Amino acid sequence: DGESKSSFDSYKDELLNEAEDLSFVKFGSRISPVIEDEYREEVLPKVEEIIVSHLMTMQDNDAYQDLVISKTPTAGKSERIFHVYNWKTGEDVLRFHVRRDKPPHKGYWFNFHYHTAEDGFQKHHDLGSIYWDRNTPPNWMSH
Template sequence: MKKWFKQSVMITVAFLTLGMITPMHEIWNNFGETGSSNSQAASPEIAYAAPLEVTEQVVEEEKSLTEVAREQAYTKFGTRIAPKISEDFDTYIFPKIEEAIAMHCADLDNLTITENPSGGYAEKMFHIQHDASDVIRFHVRTENRPHDGFYYNFHYHVAADNFDTHHDLGEIYWSKNQPPKWLS
């Protein structure tokens, strides 16, 4: 019965936390011990280890959000555009994207990033959503300036102003020749 109970508790914890918190092995090693000096000595370590593990998972979630954002941007660029603008994007644009995410999503949890950026000449890179509604929309627009050439204008829109205002992140120069379509 002890084994059945352990398994049911483990399954319940995994189900309720959606797999975010996994039971530590020290808990299961000391589960059946009562009144022994080993279980009393181990319990303070377990009490301090659990919050530390949760903190590391929260940091990993933040990293994964920005990593997914970067991956979606590079998916949008495709193999023809990415090599030419990647250095400027990583140096100037992406840190501003990280700042915008931190500023507008700091108090929110359960954030998701839309997949499948738009191709052709459409603007959408990715959107960050909270409870299936957009919070921030990150876009890149191709601009043709006479006598100057083509530029990529990176900007975002926020739900707070009904996505009306362009919040500039920066621009990257392409060349005087027309750039390829996105996702190519």
């Protein structure tokens, strides 16, 4: 119908694209090909749902435009994929992380989870786990 998207929808789409891009920056070229499909199917929709529901709570007064995504995932073994924060206050609202788990005799898994400001980032909210291999995974962002 040619109707242009609302500024809310445009903003939302931009944030979700950034979230997806940063996820793959975090994974690097050695991990991405192995987990990409499963991540897109199982984890990314949940990440997007959390971000969208948070934006929706701020839609009425356009405060959603204060939310931005941190630009740099952490390399090595560190957990941060990206944080969603209020650029006016500098305060984190949501933190999306991935942890390397190695349950006994089960190989390595990537556990995706997030934390919220509501509980002081204490609780792990599970987004799912993706199996890697029995071999130790490379560091994040390795190529």
